[in-house]
Amino acid sequence: MATLNIQHIDKIYDNNVQAVFDFNLDVKDGELIVLVGPSGCGKSTTLRMVAGLEDISAGHLLLDGKDITQTPAKDRDMAMVFQSYALYGHMTIYENMAFSLTLRKENPNVIHKKVLAAAEILGLTSQLNKKPSQLSGGQRQRVAMGRSIVRNPKVFLFDEPLSNLDAKLRGATRREILLLHKRLQATMMYVTHDQTEALTLADRIVCMSMGHVQQVGTPLELYDDPANVFVASFIGLPPMNFFDVKVEGDRLVGKGFSVGLTPEEKARLKGYDGREITLGVRPENIVEGSDFKATVTNSENLGMNTLVYGNVASGVKATAKLKGWKSYQVGDTASFSFNRKHFFDKETTNAIRGGK
């Protein structure tokens, strides 16, 4: 397959609006990179620049070491799968999958072999004589993927391919994409705003906001060691709780609560004594304990877990994800502790990872 080097890429539109700022990324051979971020963060624009559907305003794009910044989309040897499937309604599934190769005037027998092989991989063999309108959303998306597979491109690009599917189908198709990636060992770039897709699919995630890359790392790195408040709030469901706290010796004092610091945490906060920081705690890191009290405002039992929403103090809210089925009533006072804490600089919003 291929390596992709995206070097200092900017996207500035004609009206001087800058959508992407200094995007840098080295995609390894066979790697599945997921670009994740909220709507308008520039992830799709970046993907379209890689595909050649948008001009690159500044920077360079290298495929296998060759500069393809100015190369037209059709000559980039990349295949893109769109959210809207983009299938031809009047053609059968077979014809849709064969279409790009037919345009290239490939030998019909070779096309036939490739289409059947791709259909076999995607479980579409029995659907080849049908029209797209006769298929479900998930099957249509598989056809769109099949159309990419037959081309045997160097890089696969996916632009929110599962957004049109219902939750159940999305999960199933997501697993299929993962299996496909493992089977093809292809270099893939995948855009989504769904953090679940990002965490489950990616070898590495690129988290973006407002056109800037916020963090690049493995799913575990982004979840466990977020680079800043944005990443911490974006990755994880329910999102991380944030509290304004003051470091006072070996304690963190916030509005309505005060918690102790472990020696390791104290070491990380060296230089912050007496200063205000942002404390981040994931809902799953809040457990029943005795560090602080909260008034329950809502409780949702999800079977394996219970989500408890509470007010720690006036204007300070927290969400806890407790294991098991808990019976909290609105107005109850519950006691909790934090079993894992993340610290962020209040001014820069960056994670505090060591002595300052």
Next chain:
Amino acid sequence: MTTEERSIQRDRMRFIRNSLSATLCYFGILFDVFYFVNLYQSDVGTYYYQIFIGASIIYNLLFLLIVFLASEGVKNYMKNYSYLLIAIGVMQVVRIFYIPSRAHAATTMVNGVETPVMGNGQFYTQVVFLVLSAACLLVSAAVNLYKCRELAEHQKTLDAQKA
């Protein structure tokens, strides 16, 4: 062509429609249209064979309808439409001996001068259109019959492999 290539070519027919036969049907229709436009724009209907002209209009309408229907049939490898096309193709040749031949042999008086109802030029043009139309339909039918046989044989092989 190697055995494998032949096998793949046969297998492709399971997913690719018989567009060659269908296209030949469309050409058959096209040449028939050329024929009747050429016929009706002349004075043949006014001077001679008015009943035949009326019947030919109805026949042409039916022809267009049936051949278009057959084109869809052969596109999907339906064998029976080949026989229909053969019959209509033969009829196209037979039609030469009705209006064009009779009009070509007949004369009428125009301003006291004996004039052929259909001149040589128009007659041969019409013969060419009808023959071309017939040829297209017959070839279409032949191609479809051949492909249907190939596909049926291939399907038998696949079924045997499955069993």
